[in-house]
Amino acid sequence: MLACDLLTVEGIGLTRLYVLFVIELERRRVHLAGITAHPTGV
Numbered sequence: 001m002l003a004c005d006l007l008t009v010e011g012i013g014l015t016r017l018y019v020l021f022v023i024e025l026e027r028r029r030v031h032l033a034g035i036t037a038h039p040t041g042v
Helices: none
Strands: 002-010 017-023 029-035
Touching: none
Parallel strands: none
Antiparallel strands: 002 017, 017 029
């Protein structure tokens, strides 16, 4: 079973970064799916 979450992190120079990660619940592993400053692509 998988779970995912999206969170924000304040980066260098107070830029906001969006982090998407996926968690494998049975194995308790975390996979980083992506990091971006512009999640809508605009």
